[in-house]
Amino acid sequence: MTRCKTCKKEVAISAKTCPHCGQKKPGVSKESEKTILIMCIIIAGFVTLIRSCGSETTLREKQIQQHFNAWDGSHNELTKLIKFALYNKESYEHIKTRYWDDGGFLIVETTYSAKNDFGERFKKRVKAKVDLNGNVIAILEEE
Numbered sequence: 001m002t003r004c005k006t007c008k009k010e011v012a013i014s015a016k017t018c019p020h021c022g023q024k025k026p027g028v029s030k031e032s033e034k035t036i037l038i039m040c041i042i043i044a045g046f047v048t049l050i051r052s053c054g055s056e057t058t059l060r061e062k063q064i065q066q067h068f069n070a071w072d073g074s075h076n077e078l079t080k081l082i083k084f085a086l087y088n089k090e091s092y093e094h095i096k097t098r099y100w101d102d103g104g105f106l107i108v109e110t111t112y113s114a115k116n117d118f119g120e121r122f123k124k125r126v127k128a129k130v131d132l133n134g135n136v137i138a139i140l141e142e143e
């Protein structure tokens with residue numbers, strides 16, 4: 001039991017109207033109604049915030065993904081750059097590519113094999129720093 005917020009007589013908490021004065025939701029004070037309203041606004045705000053974060057991530061991932069080959073996962077610009085430096089461009093074979101998103105830039109690591117000027121096949125790993133527009137900024141490692 002609780003007291004009606006209007007006439008102060010005892011009513012059930014769950015009562016929809018006060019049997020004494022007819023007040024709607026007599027057991028719910030204005031304060032608790034306000035609290036519930038504020039809670040709803042905060043929750044709605046959080047949901048909107050989380051949703052917008054989610055879509056930003058998707059957008060960013062899409063921006064990143066468009067610079068990678070959908071079939072083998074190689075980075076388009078980095079592959080061009082590697083091939084450009086090769087003696088035998090036709091012998092180029094992509095093995096695998098991994099990348100790390102470090103916030104502002106991506107670190108892309110590509111392993112490939114190709115033939116050298118003696119016709120011998122070699123394997124090499126190249127690590128490069130690329131920006132989100134797909135440009136290769138720097139070659140960090142080659143081995």
Ligand SMILES: [Zn+2]
Pocket residue numbers: 004005006007008009018019020021022023026
């Ligand atoms: Zn009442």
